[in-house]
Amino acid sequence: MSKTKKSICLLLASLMAFSLLLSACGGGNKAENANSGKTQNTEPTKSSEKPVELIWYTIGAPQKDLSRVMEEVNKYTKEKINATVDMKMIDFGDYSQKMQVMVASGEPMDILFTCSWAFDYVQNARKGAFMELDDLLDKYGQGIKETLDPAFLKGSKVDGHNYAIPANKELPAQEVWRFNKELLDKYNLDMASATTLESLEPLLKTIKENEPDITPYAMVKDFMPLMPFDYVIEKMPMAVYLDTKDYKVVNILETPEIVDTLKTVRKYYQAGYLSPEVATTTSVDDLYKSGKWFMDRAATQPFADNLWSASYGYPVVSTAAGDPYVYNWSVMGSMQAISANSKYPEKAMEFLNLLNTDPVLRNMIDSGIEGVHYEKVSDNVVKNLPDSKNYDMPTFSLGNIMINYLNEGDPENKWEEFKKFNASGINSPLLGFNFDTSKITNEIAAVQNVKEEFWSSLMTGTVDPEEYLPKANEKFKAAGLDAIIAEAQRQIDEWRATVSE
Amino acid sequence: MKAVGGFFQNIYKSKVMLFMVLPGALWFLFFSYLPMFGTVIAFKEYRFSRDGFWASIVNSKWVGWDNFKFLFSTNDAYVITRNTLLYNLAFIFIGLILSVVLAVILSEISNKRLAKTYQTGMFMPYFLSWVIVGYFTFSFLSSERGLLNQVLQSFGVDTIQWYNNPKFWPYILILVYLWKAVGYNSVVYLAAIMGIDRSLYEAAMIDGASKFQQIRNITIPLLKPIITIMTLLAIGKIFYADFGLFYQVPRDSGTLYSVTNVIDTYVYRGLKSTGEIGMSTAAGLYQSVVGFILVITSNYIVRKYDKDSALF
Numbered sequence: 001m002s003k004t005k006k007s008i009c010l011l012l013a014s015l016m017a018f019s020l021l022l023s024a025c026g027g028g029n030k031a032e033n034a035n036s037g038k039t040q041n042t043e044p045t046k047s048s049e050k051p052v053e054l055i056w057y058t059i060g061a062p063q064k065d066l067s068r069v070m071e072e073v074n075k076y077t078k079e080k081i082n083a084t085v086d087m088k089m090i091d092f093g094d095y096s097q098k099m100q101v102m103v104a105s106g107e108p109m110d111i112l113f114t115c116s117w118a119f120d121y122v123q124n125a126r127k128g129a130f131m132e133l134d135d136l137l138d139k140y141g142q143g144i145k146e147t148l149d150p151a152f153l154k155g156s157k158v159d160g161h162n163y164a165i166p167a168n169k170e171l172p173a174q175e176v177w178r179f180n181k182e183l184l185d186k187y188n189l190d191m192a193s194a195t196t197l198e199s200l201e202p203l204l205k206t207i208k209e210n211e212p213d214i215t216p217y218a219m220v221k222d223f224m225p226l227m228p229f230d231y232v233i234e235k236m237p238m239a240v241y242l243d244t245k246d247y248k249v250v251n252i253l254e255t256p257e258i259v260d261t262l263k264t265v266r267k268y269y270q271a272g273y274l275s276p277e278v279a280t281t282t283s284v285d286d287l288y289k290s291g292k293w294f295m296d297r298a299a300t301q302p303f304a305d306n307l308w309s310a311s312y313g314y315p316v317v318s319t320a321a322g323d324p325y326v327y328n329w330s331v332m333g334s335m336q337a338i339s340a341n342s343k344y345p346e347k348a349m350e351f352l353n354l355l356n357t358d359p360v361l362r363n364m365i366d367s368g369i370e371g372v373h374y375e376k377v378s379d380n381v382v383k384n385l386p387d388s389k390n391y392d393m394p395t396f397s398l399g400n401i402m403i404n405y406l407n408e409g410d411p412e413n414k415w416e417e418f419k420k421f422n423a424s425g426i427n428s429p430l431l432g433f434n435f436d437t438s439k440i441t442n443e444i445a446a447v448q449n450v451k452e453e454f455w456s457s458l459m460t461g462t463v464d465p466e467e468y469l470p471k472a473n474e475k476f477k478a479a480g481l482d483a484i485i486a487e488a489q490r491q492i493d494e495w496r497a498t499v500s501e
Numbered sequence: 502m503k504a505v506g507g508f509f510q511n512i513y514k515s516k517v518m519l520f521m522v523l524p525g526a527l528w529f530l531f532f533s534y535l536p537m538f539g540t541v542i543a544f545k546e547y548r549f550s551r552d553g554f555w556a557s558i559v560n561s562k563w564v565g566w567d568n569f570k571f572l573f574s575t576n577d578a579y580v581i582t583r584n585t586l587l588y589n590l591a592f593i594f595i596g597l598i599l600s601v602v603l604a605v606i607l608s609e610i611s612n613k614r615l616a617k618t619y620q621t622g623m624f625m626p627y628f629l630s631w632v633i634v635g636y637f638t639f640s641f642l643s644s645e646r647g648l649l650n651q652v653l654q655s656f657g658v659d660t661i662q663w664y665n666n667p668k669f670w671p672y673i674l675i676l677v678y679l680w681k682a683v684g685y686n687s688v689v690y691l692a693a694i695m696g697i698d699r700s701l702y703e704a705a706m707i708d709g710a711s712k713f714q715q716i717r718n719i720t721i722p723l724l725k726p727i728i729t730i731m732t733l734l735a736i737g738k739i740f741y742a743d744f745g746l747f748y749q750v751p752r753d754s755g756t757l758y759s760v761t762n763v764i765d766t767y768v769y770r771g772l773k774s775t776g777e778i779g780m781s782t783a784a785g786l787y788q789s790v791v792g793f794i795l796v797i798t799s800n801y802i803v804r805k806y807d808k809d810s811a812l813f
């Protein structure tokens with residue numbers, strides 16, 4: 001018997017070794033990355049003559065020519081502020097999780113991207129991930145203070161302090177209905193008739209009846225109908241009305257608005273205007289690529305139609321679906337923070353100041369090297385060269401966009417229009433209020449789970465709201481929604497008392 | 502003195518063996534024993550400190566059992582515990598029976614080349630990631646273009662919204678899991694069968710035992726120790742659900758949560774946006790403590806009945 005046991009142990013051990021080997025192969029890449037990060041940081045950069053190396057984590061798909069461009073950038077920054085940057089890019093889908101782990105484990109870094117939708121700014125500021133910037137801004141960030149719309153710095157304060165530098169870009173968020181223009185023209189439809197969700201029905205109906213291969217409304221599982229609320233936490237059912245006077249936090253599942261809206265969405269779902277899989281669809285890029293969609297809803301900015309048409313390769317037009325509101329999350333849409341464990345916060349701030357004010361640096365980081373990735377058509381207009389695909393950066397995430405060169409075809413008054421758009425924004429009631437969830441983390445975790453269970457299927461009309469809305473509400477309450485609402489109400493009242501003083 | 506000398510003599514005597522153990526021992530030391538100090542985070546409200554990871558741990562405030570509360574605070578606690586336990590029990594027992602049966606069948610196939618082909622075919626799914634398996638399943642169950650719905654349609658039956666119908670999912674999940682895992686496990690049993698002394702079978706054949714009698718009286722009893730060990734190991738992981746299976750395969754469809762939500766997906770969904778490390782550490786600690794207790798208990802029971810089959 002013991003002989004069999006021995007051989008079994010041997011067998012198990014070799015199997016384990018085998019699977020370890022396999023997993024080691026898979027993980028090899030990661031380990032290498034971690035190592036390279038470490039070796040770079042142990043380089044002594046303390047002496048004042050030597051340029052300081054700043055480590056900068058930012059969001060976006062890593063680019064092939066990144067190190068080549070950074071070499072050029074470093075030549076420039078070394079001259080200007082005696083610092084170099086080592087930029088590390090993490091793809092959109094991985095950014096939050098990887099940064100959470102890296103920040104929690106104290107990975108050395110100086111500058112990092114943060115916002116309302118990835119590596120959450122407010123929560124991480126409260127947890128102590130970022131350095132408080134008030135003094136640094138006064139000392140080294142005067143340029144930022146001058147160029148940036150004051151609403152940005154004001155709106156991104158957490159408990160009265162700035163922890164990150166917002167990018168100067170569109171300030172309000174405005175939703176539009178987007179249409180595939182070819183189909184609009186083909187059936188001679190007028191997009192001006194699209195105002196509310198209900199008003200879309202005749203348009204959708206025409207397409208459904210005549211074009212069986214087209215998805216009339218290209219919707220994903222994150223869809224959220226437009227309702228007149230300012231949410232305390234995005235996509236969680238507690239909110240105040242946009243036109244609120246008393247700042248009462250309501251449970252939106254109990255409002256008449258949601259009952260009506262969900263009825264409409266349900267009607268559209270049953271009529272086949274949406275994909276039957278909508279509640280599990282995470283992306284409709286295939287529809288955009290093939291042009292087999294008629295309409296959807298998106299957040300706009302000035303001249304957005306041009307951007308969309310250029311990226312899809314066919315004309316896309318849009319009409320307003322709501323008013324431009326300035327929300328907390330739109331103010332905090334893209335920011336760069338200085339890490340709490342940064343060794344050179346002053347240099348980091350000097351660099352951020354330069355990035356937001358110096359067109360040469362800003363454009364180099366955005367578009368790459370002149371003559372390689374782009375060429376100049378005129379003084380401030382550029383044309384992409386074929387190699388630009390090796391350095392295709394998300395413009396909005398890298399600081400002030402309003403000092404960027406214009407692309408060929410961009411209207412001359414592009415940035416003027418941005419400023420006008422920013423001025424047109426209406427402040428949402430909760431602008432400047434940041435919910436502190438530290439006292440109710442257990443309830444948040446439980447409510448989050450209930451939300452994941454019901455949200456998508458309810459909001460996309462996949463399930464009958466008459467049956468599921470009360471069910472969801474009951475479960476939300478059991479998970480502690482009322483406690484969260486009460487805490488939110490308490491904090492909002494406190495916040496209003498300090499604001500009105 | 503003599504004992505100490507004996508100890509070093511012992512080390513010297515088995516130096517080759519110890520040297521062979523060294524890499525594995527180091528691996529466990531670095532990746533299993535050292536990180537264990539991190540469990541202290543489960544009892545803290547983790548806040549970042551600018552002086553690095555250790556400083557963050559030391560400076561964070563003690564919160565006692567607060568981080569564990571979210572696991573038990575709602576009636577979801579019952580659902581996720583039930584799902585995790587029942588699915589894993591089903592996986593362990595159905596998986597065990599199927600793997601052993603397949604191993605026995607494979608060992609009886611006289612055409613060795615054919616047997617190897619089958620074996621490889623069954624082994625392959627084990628190496629696929631759950632994301633890919635999720636898309637395989639989707640190609641069967643998609644409501645518009647899925648294979649199953651098209652078959653239903655061609656028979657004139659109403660199609661089914663698979664991703665909105667919880668009642669089918671216990672079967673689908675078990676089926677998908679077995680498809681992926683059984684091949685791998687059967688290789689373990691097959692290897693054990695290959696190690697059985699052939700003379701036992703020859704003696705049985707001379708005595709006139711049928712194939713079935715041989716299997717029942719020789720193969721299965723001799724497989725018993727490895728079956729016990731494999732099952733004990735699986736029981737240790739009974740509180741860990743296979744995240745990919747329960748998240749990717751049902752495409753994170755909310756209407757299916759009543760039958761697809763398990764401890765690991767619950768923790769992920771609850772904490773993915775807040776990133777509270779303390780709470781996720783608490784969940785992990787809870788899972789491993791329960792697993793530890795279960796292994797010790799079941800090993801104790803096995804020991805009582807059959808000392809040789811027990812793990813330790």
